[in-house]
Amino acid sequence: MSKGETIVVFGGSSGIGRAVVLAAVAAGARVRAIGRDRGRLEALLREVPALEIATADIRDAEAVGRALEGLARIDHVVVSAGTVTATPILTSDMSALREPFNERVFGVMHVVRHAAPRMRDGSFLFVTGDLVERPVAGVSAVGAAAAAVESLVRCWALELAPLRFNIISPGSIDTPLHDKLFGAERDKALAHQAERIPLKRVGRAEEVAQAALALLGNRFVTGATLNIDGGLRLAP
Numbered sequence: 461m462s463k464g465e466t467i468v469v470f471g472g473s474s475g476i477g478r479a480v481v482l483a484a485v486a487a488g489a490r491v492r493a494i495g496r497d498r499g500r501l502e503a504l505l506r507e508v509p510a511l512e513i514a515t516a517d518i519r520d521a522e523a524v525g526r527a528l529e530g531l532a533r534i535d536h537v538v539v540s541a542g543t544v545t546a547t548p549i550l551t552s553d554m555s556a557l558r559e560p561f562n563e564r565v566f567g568v569m570h571v572v573r574h575a576a577p578r579m580r581d582g583s584f585l586f587v588t589g590d591l592v593e594r595p596v597a598g599v600s601a602v603g604a605a606a607a608a609v610e611s612l613v614r615c616w617a618l619e620l621a622p623l624r625f626n627i628i629s630p631g632s633i634d635t636p637l638h639d640k641l642f643g644a645e646r647d648k649a650l651a652h653q654a655e656r657i658p659l660k661r662v663g664r665a666e667e668v669a670q671a672a673l674a675l676l677g678n679r680f681v682t683g684a685t686l687n688i689d690g691g692l693r694l695a696p
């Protein structure tokens with residue numbers, strides 16, 4: 461990523477996306493952060509006045525298009541937006557089982573369909589996760605939707621070249637996502653996760669952002685998935 465490039469970050473108001481926003485601003489990019497909650501975006505804007513913000517739910521194609529208005533040219537798009545919900549197969553209703561696909565699969569389709577026509581030779585970077593390879597019982601739909609995104613990326617890297625498409629697949633990263641998942645038990649849950657990781661700690665959002673900027677900036681990487689997990693995938 462070069463100074464002066466324009467980067468759009470869906471899910472830029474929290475966690476990994478927020479860290480990407482801060483790193484990209486520090487690198488001299490023009491950055492637009494997008495999320496659903498305007499209050500969270502405005503809090504970030506107070507911290508980083510150079511930022512641009514817009515609200516959109518990536519499940520809503522028209523809202524995604526509106527969130528990109530005013531950007532004649534986009535160089536890079538990062539999609540870190542995503543929620544994690546348990547959907548036990550026998551007790552969840554079908555709308556709950558479809559929801560991760562609406563958000564993650566159709567969400568990235570909305571983003572690509574609106575953003576790619578404004579791009580020349582930049583890149584897309586999507587955040588998936590270790591659930592693709594290390595399933596957690598009861599969370600099948602999120603893992604399957606994230607796996608579908610990894611498949612889409614490999615196809616779009618061919619279909620839309622010279623635009624580049626890459627994936628970052630984090631393991632356990634200390635972000636507000638864990639507040640939502642575990643509430644008051646978040647520190648205990650993260651400590652438990654750290655025990656299973658060869659590097660014996662969870663990751664920091666800044667470490668993911670550092671890798672994200674490297675993938676955006678490297679003009680010979682496309683169709684790649686980079687695991688950032690402290691070796692979790694090698695663990696028994």
Ligand SMILES: NC(=O)c1ccc[n+]([C@@H]2O[C@H](COP(=O)([O-])OP(=O)(O)OC[C@H]3O[C@@H](n4cnc5c(N)ncnc54)[C@H](OP(=O)(O)O)[C@@H]3O)[C@@H](O)[C@H]2O)c1
Nearest residue numbers: 471473474475476495496497517518541542589633635637
């Ligand atoms: N943290 C981890 O340990 C971990 C591990 C593996 C994978 N991941 C994946 O990494 C991604 C980022 O996670 P995180 O830990 O940074 O989570 P986070 O702190 O909860 O941040 C999620 C961001 O996405 C936005 N968002 C959520 N749903 C959205 C939607 N439908 N449309 C638009 N924006 C949406 C949120 O803002 P609003 O709520 O205001 O929309 C927020 O800015 C997620 O896809 C997650 O599944 C995380």
